[in-house]
Amino acid sequence: MSNEPLRGSSVLISGASVAGPALAFWLHRYGASVTVVEMAPALRSGGQIVDLRGVGREVVRGMGLLEQMRAARTPTDGLRLVDERNRSRAFVPVEGFRGDGPIAEIEIGRGALSEIIYDAAADDVEYLFGDRIARLDDSGEGVVVHFEQREPRRFDVVIGADGLHSATRGKLFGPEQPFLRHLGSYVAWWTVDNDLQLRYVAHLYGEPGRSLVLRSTERNTRALAAFTFNERPLNYDYRDTELTKNIVRSRIAGMGWEASRVAAQIEETPDFYFDSFSQVVLGSWSKGRVGLVGDAAYCASPLSGHGATISLVGAYVLAGELARHAGDVSAGLASYERVLRPWLASVQELGRDEGAKMMTPESALGVAARTRLVHLFEHLPARLRPFMVRPQIRVSNGFVLPDYSALGPIPA
Numbered sequence: 001m002s003n004e005p006l007r008g009s010s011v012l013i014s015g016a017s018v019a020g021p022a023l024a025f026w027l028h029r030y031g032a033s034v035t036v037v038e039m040a041p042a043l044r045s046g047g048q049i050v051d052l053r054g055v056g057r058e059v060v061r062g063m064g065l066l067e068q069m070r071a072a073r074t075p076t077d078g079l080r081l082v083d084e085r086n087r088s089r090a091f092v093p094v095e096g097f098r099g100d101g102p103i104a105e106i107e108i109g110r111g112a113l114s115e116i117i118y119d120a121a122a123d124d125v126e127y128l129f130g131d132r133i134a135r136l137d138d139s140g141e142g143v144v145v146h147f148e149q150r151e152p153r154r155f156d157v158v159i160g161a162d163g164l165h166s167a168t169r170g171k172l173f174g175p176e177q178p179f180l181r182h183l184g185s186y187v188a189w190w191t192v193d194n195d196l197q198l199r200y201v202a203h204l205y206g207e208p209g210r211s212l213v214l215r216s217t218e219r220n221t222r223a224l225a226a227f228t229f230n231e232r233p234l235n236y237d238y239r240d241t242e243l244t245k246n247i248v249r250s251r252i253a254g255m256g257w258e259a260s261r262v263a264a265q266i267e268e269t270p271d272f273y274f275d276s277f278s279q280v281v282l283g284s285w286s287k288g289r290v291g292l293v294g295d296a297a298y299c300a301s302p303l304s305g306h307g308a309t310i311s312l313v314g315a316y317v318l319a320g321e322l323a324r325h326a327g328d329v330s331a332g333l334a335s336y337e338r339v340l341r342p343w344l345a346s347v348q349e350l351g352r353d354e355g356a357k358m359m360t361p362e363s364a365l366g367v368a369a370r371t372r373l374v375h376l377f378e379h380l381p382a383r384l385r386p387f388m389v390r391p392q393i394r395v396s397n398g399f400v401l402p403d404y405s406a407l408g409p410i411p412a
């Protein structure tokens with residue numbers, strides 16, 4: 001295998017969040033000339049706290065970014081279940097799960113994660129902010145990309161890393177509805193005041209069919225609210241922020257604990273995110289010279305606890321397989337899918353299992369059962385705790401990363 005086998009080939013990536021910049025990093029390492037188009041006017045900040053688990057951590061180590069990620073993480077000692085007067089009912093500590101428990105050892109803001117990966121290759125990658133792909137013409141020899149704002153350009157490969165509602169996927173396979181598997185609930189995240197004065201801890205309060213988590217961020221000066229509620233698929237425009245804020249206001253109304261206080265801050269919050277817990281299930285992750293990575297291809301939903309991990313691993317494998325099959329794009333895309341699919345099926349399963357449903361139990365009995373289970377966790381000797389989350393730890397570490405080190409220069 002030659003070093004930098006993709007030298008001379010051009011790749012366009014749509015989306016600059018987690019999967020996009022990670023893919024750009026690796027493709028540049030293998031010699032490709034990489035362009036990323038992002039619809040936002042600049043790299044997007046904000047978002048929830050994501051977990052770096054198992055093989056995801058190994059990919060970040062391979063990028064030489066693990067220590068930077070550790071330094072930027074949002075330190076959390078654990079998750080406390082509370083009643084409506086904020087009295088502690090049970091506590092899950094972080095330690096004792098080999099870094100991959102319900103709260104992972106490396107939990108980091110999505111914006112911070114994205115920025116670290118972006119910075120690592122920003123000088124070597126062309127970023128086109130404030131634009132999108134309008135049309136793709138794949139001739140078989142290359143793809144002519146028509147942008148909304150810029151002149152058309154030709155690329156050897158185009159990859160959609162544009163998230164759960166991927167427009168690139170829409171161009172390949174049509175409207176998203178048949179490919180989205182709704183998991184029965186919705187989640188909203190927004191930044192609020194740290195009125196409870198939480199210190200490196202998350203508090204969870206539950207009622208039948210809805211849960212609210214508050215956790216301290218920004219060195220305990222602020223807090224992140226995560227509100228989850230169970231509901232069948234809603235018919236709404238996910239781009240309409242005012243509408244989604246109103247949906248959340250109506251579902252959180254009448255809830256106890258801190259709910260009315262954090263709901264009152266929806267109006268003013270600098271960042272508000274709302275989406276369904278959904279998975280993307282596609283028969284194929286590519287067509288011709290156009291492929292998909294991250295949530296666009298195989299979103300497992302935040303309920304799996306592996307959203308960022310599978311985006312990072314997918315980007316690593318996609319770049320590696322394109323490089324390994326340099327000169328034959330369809331063989332590279334097919335191999336990427338063959339290598340990754342079995343593991344991703346197991347990650348998606350995690351997002352659908354009984355443990356995931358514990359996020360928002362449907363009945364008062366379910367809420368009480370969750371408290372009892374967490375109580376049990378708390379009182380287990382630390383050496384036994386990994387056994388309680390064995391299926392998750394097995395999945396987090398259940399993929400053997402292919403070795404592509406011969407394809408590109410080793411980082412300094």
Ligand SMILES: Cc1cc2nc3c(=O)[nH]c(=O)nc-3n(C[C@H](O)[C@H](O)[C@H](O)COP(=O)(O)OP(=O)(O)OC[C@H]3O[C@@H](n4cnc5c(N)ncnc54)[C@H](O)[C@@H]3O)c2cc1C
Nearest residue numbers: 015017018019039047048132162163167189273294295302
């Ligand atoms: C600002 C932001 C906040 C988020 N907050 C949360 C959260 O609070 N909770 C949660 O569970 N998940 C959240 N997510 C999703 C989470 O980041 C992903 O589930 C996961 O990290 C996988 O990342 P990804 O790179 O595949 O997709 P995403 O992180 O979804 O990134 C997709 C990127 O593509 C861009 N994009 C979308 N459409 C186009 C287009 N047509 N042309 C060009 N660019 C496009 C988006 O602006 C975004 O930067 C958020 C994502 C973003 C971008």
